[in-house]
Amino acid sequence: MIDKLEMLIALAREQHFGRAAESLGITQPTLSAGIKQLESQLGVQLVWRGSRYGGLTPEGARALDWARRIVGDARTLREEMRAVHEGLAGTLRIAVVPTALTVAARLTSSFCAAHPGVHVSILSRSSVEIVSMIENLEADAGVTYLDNEPLGRMVSVPLYREEYHLVCPSDAPLAGRAAVEWGDLAGLPLCLLTPDMQNRRIVNQRLFEAGVVPEVRVESNSTVVLMSHVATGGWSTILPREMAEFLAAGRRVTSVPIRGRGAHAVGLIAPWREPHTPVLEALIEAGGRLAV
Known part of the structure; x- marks a missing residue:
């Protein structure tokens, strides 16, 4: 079922069957069939259908919340089992607001020195995009503002205050x-x-x-x-x-x-999930050490 849940997440993210299928590297008929199979397994309609994608039904929106949790937990399990045998490895995806890129470089430089088996991918994004990417499992963590606009269910580590x-x-x-x-x-x-x-x-x-x-x-x-x-x-x-x-x-x-008056806090954010993957947990610890 994990692959079907990943299809639902991709469809909700792209809001288009063709783009969602392309993002997963599968054909559109395969995606459509997967969503229908998931609906059959759950016994509810998840997607409004017409000549094009019409959005998620109320049941689909609820299923999306579960899908994100289940797929995230499955990835955590895989990463934890791999870490037991291989140590910390894999790819860590971090989305960063443009004004924090220099601080993010200090964070990832120290992190990579301590964990050479981890490849880091850093993308410059707006604060709204960062939260969306983390929720949709497109990014593992972000560096963004902590106290100016809502973050949702995230764990945060303050890094510095903007002057x-x-x-x-x-x-x-x-x-x-x-x-x-x-x-x-x-x-x-x-x-x-x-x-x-x-x-x-x-x-x-x-x-x-x-x-x-x-x-x-x-x-x-x-x-x-x-x-x-x-x-x-x-x-x-x-x-x-x-x-x-x-x-x-x-x-x-x-x-x-x-x-002028007090500056805004900028910090590392990650999904509110326990446990985190070993790689993400190590990044959070590195953020705590970097905080000034």
Whole structure:
């Protein structure tokens, strides 16, 4: 039944029979037959059908919750049995908000040094996507904001608190300041992360509270793109301290602290499940040691 439950998870994730089948590496008829077999085994209709996928029935939504738990537990069992004989091995998939990629690198570097048999895959994603990926078993863990928007049923390990910096050309009027206020940013031509990013929503809120209507000329989901625009000399951006200092190194730009109220916590999150896989448990322990 595990394979049929994985089909249900993929279908709910992709919301399309063809894409779900492709994601599993099977044909669409095989997927359709698997879902029908699962419905027969459970004695309920799971999917509304018409000319195309019509969503899950109420019973299907409930079955999806069970499917995620059962498939997750089955994967945990396999990983634990493998760890008994081979030690920690396999692939660890981590989704990370763009502004935390430098911290995630410190986490995975120490983790990989301690566990050379584990391959790590890191994907840059928005905070909403990270939670969805973990729930749909597409990611094992995430690094994201902990206290600004709901996370659902997740275990979390705080890693650091975001402190914001203005990054501007070295000859810009604000570049010589020891620190600036949010209100000082009025009138600056800004390039910022896209609105789907939680960092952008936090920055927007800080500017709003300071009475600043931001002049955002360029948006991107990549911090590298933002820094590239700043380096041309015509733009400024707002980034967390560690990311700002990393990207500013060796460039004719300056990173200036922005004074303001308390910053948001960023940390490692993982599914609320006991036990975790041995690999994920080791990552959580590494996160606890890294926390500052």
